[in-house]
Amino acid sequence: MHPIRNGFATEKQRIVIVLGPPGSGKGTQCKRLAQFLRVPHLSTGDLLRQHVESRTNVGRKVEELLKRGVLVPDEIVMKVLRDRVTQADCLGGMVLDGFPRTERQAHLLDDCLHATRGGTSMHVFRLIVPEAVIIRRIAGRRTCPTCGCIFSDCSDRIENDLKCDRDGSPLLVREDDKEETVRYRLQIFEQEISALVGHFAKKEKVIEIEADRAVEQVTQAIFARFCPTA
Ligand code: AMP
Helix, strand or coil: CCHHHCCCCCCCCEEEECCCCCCCCCCHHHHHHHHHHHEEEEEEHHHHHHHHHHHCHHHHHHHHHHHHCCCCCEEEEEEEHHHHCCHHHHHCCEECCCCCCCCCHHHHHHHHHHCCCCCCEEEEEEEEHHHHHHHHHHHHHHHCCCCCCEEECCCCCCCCHHHHCCCCCCCCCHHHHHHHHHHHHHHHHHHHHHHEEEEEEEEEEEEEEECCCCCHHHHHHHHHCCCCCC
């Protein structure tokens, strides 16, 4: 167990939001942070993909949008998120990954948290990575269609080698990781980020993290914000 955990004031629900463009390492950092804080990691992208895989009504509605990298309507995302946030394991808090993505979603989140719990303590991180680095990172990213694991730095591995370390499935480029779609997703991110940061900055500090460096260094920079002596 990390020593910082012992120092937490745990009465309030801890909500951690990590903002960042696709390819910024958001998913990886959110997973680590969730483990560290011992709260669930909620990725709206993952929740939506699970619906697609399970062929639910929601899944059928959003499948095409996900492939094209288009934002899913707020009503659908909110339903999926609310269903998850109201589960017992989220009572102590959560790490939100990929949500909110717009200012309106940030308002809807405020309402949702008011409706589901009492006090919250919120931490908002923004991962900063240059666009050229993002494009390069995503070009080397592969996903396992069976277990959903994401593998980075695959571009220099030979084609036959591209198998999932866990279950041996051949790795694929996720439909929305194709370069044209990534550029479109980046464009949407850039359109929304200022208003989103503005929304949070009114209430709490948005902590900028330089994320164009080794994963471990980024993790330490984030953890340090929970305990300056870490
Ligand atoms: P991600 O895994 O976070 O990159 O999300 C993959 C896709 O899921 C996005 O390109 C959107 O189509 C959809 N999505 C995920 N989160 C949201 C959200 N908060 N609002 C709207 N669409 C979302």
